[in-house]
Amino acid sequence: MEKLWVKRKEDSDTAESDILRLRRWYFPMSLPLINISDDRSVAEVSIVSKDVPGVMALVSSILASKNINIMSGLITSAGQPGKSVLTLFIDYTGTGQTIESIRNTLLSLKVIEDVNINTPIYEGLLIEQFGFPLLLAGRRYVLMALECFNMMIKRMQSILGTSGLVLFYEMGKYAGEKRARHLKEVFDLHGWQLVMVALSEVQPTGWGIAELTVINEEEREWRVTVKDLFECTPFRDSSKECRSHFFRGYLEGVFKEAYELEKSSCIEEKCIASGSEACEFVITGVKS
Structure with a gap:
């Protein structure tokens, strides 16, 4: 088996430095959905504007001139051509500003069409109230706390025993097959x-940081390494067994569809639950 180099299929002569996956750095991404700020004047501001360059910079500049701090935010489509929505969590403590004065200041800008402001539902607790549904690349997603997912696994295992873990594996496999079919249909992608x-x-x-580290298409064998896999993180260094079931099934489903395998399997050889630095999976299959 050989180390995987990510090559552009159409250009086999690409320089090695251009086709290697570059080392990346990661940071925790905090979505502007919930903010806890004791003894602070905070608010959520939802701004509908014309979809033109510079809106974010203009709004930031205006708020900064009032000593208002932007704690977090995002900009997205308004679902209407030519419009965008800027959602901000702001801290206006000690600025002398009010919710109404902030709204009026923003509405004075020609590119701004509407401004809605949401205040804490309870003292110190600000919860986003304007955005729904949650979309990623046009597909609806739901957020679930990792602790909740962990409790679901434990509860299912306590009721069904090992059959519950098999069920989680099959659910993952189905999800992987379905995702792979979607990528085929929409982007005409196949294989690696x-x-x-x-x-x-x-x-x-938020599932983890995955890397395809070994590929051997002739032998139909692949190896995937995942750091901080969501399914195993709650059990870090506390188990003698590998703990991935859903994601292990997901990988098998993806590879099965990607390479049109008649038979396939996915084994987790290393797991952070049993003391490894990352989870490592080996996928094998037989071509149909």
């Missing part, structure tokens, strides 16, 4: 290109 896209999605959706 489809796999690379599927693995790249793992990080922004």
Whole structure:
């Protein structure tokens, strides 16, 4: 088996420095959905504007001139051509500003069409109230606390025993097959290109940091390493067994569809639950 180099299929002569996956650095991404700020004057501001360059910079400049701090925010489509929505969590403590004065200041800008402001539902607790549904690349997503997912696994295992873990594996496999079919239909992806896209999605959706480290298409054998896999993180260094079931099934489903395998399997050889630095999976299959 050989080390995987991510090559552009259409250009086999690309310089090695251009086709290697570059080392990345990561940071915790905090979505502007819930903010806890004791003894602070905070608010959520939802701004509908014309979809033109410089709106974010203009709004930031105006708020800064009032000594208002932007704690977090995002900009997205308003669902209407030519419009965008800027959602901000702001801290206006000690500025002498009020909710109404902030709204009027923003509405005075020609590019701003509407401004809605949401205040804490309870003292110190600000919860986003304007955005729904939650979309990623046009697909609806739901957020679930890792602790909740962990409790679901434990509860299912306590009721069904090992059959519950098998069920989680089959659920993951079905989800992986379905995602791979979607990537085929929408982007016409196949083989390792489809796999690379599927693995790249793992990080922004919070599942972990995945890398296809070994590829041997002739022998139909692949190896995937995942750091901080959501399914195993709650059990870090506390188990003698590998703990991935859902994601292990998901990987098998993705590879099965990507390479049109008649038979496939996915084994977790190393796991952070049993003391390894990362979870390592070996996927094998037989071509149909």
